Amino acid sequence: MKKMFMIFGTGLLALSLAACGGESDQQADTPEGEATETDQQAPDSEEVAQDPQSVLDTENIPDVIATVNGEDINKDIYVASLEQQANLLLAQGIELESEEAAGYLEMLEEQLLQQIINERMIIQAADNEGIEATDEEIDAELDLITSQFESEEQLQETLDEQGVTMEELRADISDFVKRDKYVEAHTTAEEVSDEELQAAYDEMVEMAGEGSSELPAFEDYREELQAQLQSEKQQEQLSQIIEDLREESDITIHI
Incomplete structure (x- = not known):
């Protein structure tokens, strides 16, 4: 199964897909701020003509990037995450071959890897506790993703381009519903004095x-x-x- 968009929950999953084929007004993180919003607008397509795949060195990444409790995590999710971050830089008009972009992406490599591992551990823990996602919950999250596109057909076209089936997308959504349920079950809403x-x-x-x-x-x-x-x-x-x-x-x- 090709899991490509499963790091930060279905909110980012929707953004990831929309960035590939839909319209999104979300803004990118700046290298200087590490996770702060920017007021910059995306430049015209004539100003940015770089392909992240031609800049990022992904060929030397092993097919399996990590093994967590016996479960292998393949490189697709990691590569897709790096490419997404590169696209966010492009949306700000930052050239990927620049020293600024290279430094930012290098810093993110370890961060993204650890986030992927953390998510997989939580989902495994949810499975171990028998936590499940209902069809209704999956449908609700899928509706949020679909709303990022002009039509369901456009979403399907984007999935086809990415080599992801609707069943695989629903499976990823299911994982994140279970992940959120696990976190909710193991945290409390503490009062602030x-x-x-x-x-x-x-x-x-x-x-x-x-x-x-x-x-x-x-x-x-x-x-x-x-x-x-x-x-x-x-x-x-x-x-x-x-x-x-x-x-x-x-x-x-x-x-």
Whole structure:
């Protein structure tokens, strides 16, 4: 089975497919910010005529990039992820042969590999606990992906171009539904205390320095700040889940 789009969940999966054949208004990460949004608009196609496949050295990547608890992960997902990141750079008008792009992509290689391994461990753990994805849940995620395209036919054309069947796409979606269910079952929505909110706001004021007068008042920013801190707490829990799974897992990296 050719799994190509299974790193960051179905949100990115939709973006990956849309970038190949649909229309998407999502924006790319900047090399300088590592995961921050950019306000740059994609340049005209005349300005960018590079092919990621001609720049990225993927021929020397082994067919199996890693083995996780006896399960091999083939190179397709890794190569597709690198190509996607290269396309995001192109969308910002950054030449792939530039030193900036080369440095960014080199930094991402290890990051992407570890993310792929982490996702596979979580999905395996979900399978071990008997967590399943219903047809209704898969259909709902598939509808989100289809909405990135002008029509279902365009989605099917894109899948055909990628050599991915609808059954394989549904299987990937199923994996991520199970992944999300596992994470939800093993994390809790921790409360954020008033003291934590105030401390976080005070830190923002201190960092802003002379520009602190432009910050919204604490009460006006309270709800947004609370959501941000809760997200950080959940991310800490996810990091702990991954750390625990890694201690229990047998991982061999072949790159």
